[in-house]
Amino acid sequence: MNSISANLNIMIKASEKASKILIKDFGEIEKLQVSRKGPKDFVTNSDLKTEKIIIEELKKARPNYSILSEEEGIENNKDKNNTWVIDPIDGTLNYLHGVPHFAISIALKSHDQIIAGLIYDPIKDEMFYAEKNNGAYLNNQRIKVSKRNKIDDCLFVAGSKISFDKDPLIRISGCAALDMAYVAAGRYDGYFQKNLNLWDVAAGIIIVQEAGGILNEINLSSINDVKIIASNNSISNKFIEKLKNF
Ligand code: 2AM
Ligand code: CA
Numbered sequence: 657m658n659s660i661s662a663n664l665n666i667m668i669k670a671s672e673k674a675s676k677i678l679i680k681d682f683g684e685i686e687k688l689q690v691s692r693k694g695p696k697d698f699v700t701n702s703d704l705k706t707e708k709i710i711i712e713e714l715k716k717a718r719p720n721y722s723i724l725s726e727e728e729g730i731e732n733n734k735d736k737n738n739t740w741v742i743d744p745i746d747g748t749l750n751y752l753h754g755v756p757h758f759a760i761s762i763a764l765k766s767h768d769q770i771i772a773g774l775i776y777d778p779i780k781d782e783m784f785y786a787e788k789n790n791g792a793y794l795n796n797q798r799i800k801v802s803k804r805n806k807i808d809d810c811l812f813v814a815g816s817k818i819s820f821d822k823d824p825l826i827r828i829s830g831c832a833a834l835d836m837a838y839v840a841a842g843r844y845d846g847y848f849q850k851n852l853n854l855w856d857v858a859a860g861i862i863i864v865q866e867a868g869g870i871l872n873e874i875n876l877s878s879i880n881d882v883k884i885i886a887s888n889n890s891i892s893n894k895f896i897e898k899l900k901n902f
Contacts, residue, residue, distance in 0.1 A: 658796065663718070663764055664787055667774045670713035671760045674706045674744065675778035678760070681705075682779065685754050699745075699752045703727060707744035710762065714740050724765075724879065726855050739765045741858040746775075747831030756780070761833040763858035768876055773859030775837045784837040785859075786866035792840050801869040802842035805890035807898065812887075813838065815849025824898065832884075836860025839886050840867035846887030846895045848902060854879045860886070872896075 660668075681702040688695035707727045714721070720735040725742035740762060745751050747758030756779040764772040774785040784799070786792035792799050804810050813827045813835045827844070829835055833856060835847045840863045854876065864871055870892040872885040885902070887895045 658791070658793060658798075660785075660790075661772065661787055664772050664774065664785060666714060666717040667762045667764070667772065668783070668785070670710045671762060671774055671776040671783070673713055674709040674760060675776060677709060678702060678706050678745065679778050682751065682754075682756070685751070695752055699748065702751070703745050703748065706760065707742060710742055710744060710760070711740075714742075714762075721764075724855060726853070730879075737767050741765055741770075741855050743833065743853075743855040746833040746856055747829075750830045755830070757829060757831050757834060759831060759833045759837070761855065761859045763855075763862065765858065765876060770858055770862045770876065773862040775833045775859050775863065777834060777837075782837075784840060784863050786840075786863040788862065788866070790866065792863045792865075792867035794837075794841055799841045799867050801840060801864070801867050801888035802845050803890055804845045804888065805894075807891065807894055810845035810891055810895075811843075812846045812848070812895075813844045814847065815852070832856040833860055836864050836884070836886055839869055839888070840864045842867075842888070845891050846885070848885045848899055850883045850902070851880075852882040852884060854882055857882060857884055860884075 685695050722733045722739040723731040743761040746761050751758045760776045762774045771788045776783045807824050811825050838844045839847045864886045870889050
């Protein structure tokens with residue numbers, strides 16, 4: 657097993673604890689699909705509960721770190737150079753519809769860099785993580801981006817529809833964090849999406865980088881309006897060329 661930092665260990669523990677509620681609530685969602693009110697309020701509540709557990713756990717271990725999270729927003733604490741960036745349920749619409757493709761995403765931003773990232777898919781029990789200069793992992797196994805270098809051989813994933821002159825294969829999965837994790841693991845060859853929030857992609861950024869992938873330049877001081885183009889290094893130039901008007 658690879659050695660991990662104390663901070664990553666804290667992130668893992670927080671996501672594992674929060675995932676218990678998430679799995680339990682997901683099991684209830686199917687029943688709620690037929691109720692008059694539907695599961696929407698229930699899901700909002702799951703989102704809040706999950707985030708609360710994650711923040712509690714992280715704060716217990718690192719009380720001074722600042723926080724940026726989907727539900728709570730910005731919480732500036734004593735240590736403004738270290739910020740936990742949290743998305744308690746990425747892929748909320750999947751979750752709401754009972755589609756088992758969503759994840760918890762936690763990153764640690766230190767100064768102007770993401771230095772650790774974790775994306776946990778509790779249903780498939782797949783934990784993707786990376787730390788700066790220490791490689792990317794899926795459940796303790798090292799992961800690498802794919803080596804495909806021909807557009808026609810590639811499978812890409814996107815956040816929304818886009819048309820090309822000659823369409824490459826593109827999926828839309830509904831979970832930005834897992835899209836990036838899957839690029840890192842070589843399952844997809846590239847991913848692109850606009851109008852994201854930093855918490856959607858913060859963990860994915862370092863996981864893709866540490867898996868040997870290529871990312872566009874991302875301004876980590878902007879919280880909204882984040883654009884991502886991520887891919888394996890072999891297809892990167894052709895992929896960017898395809899997306900020149902994106
Ligand atoms: P969410 O599930 O946490 O909302 C799919 O659209 C992906 O993009 C999801 O990861 C979703 O995160 C994210 N996303 C971010 N902003 C969005 C928006 N305004 N509308 C839809 N999806 C958004
Ligand atoms: Ca999200």
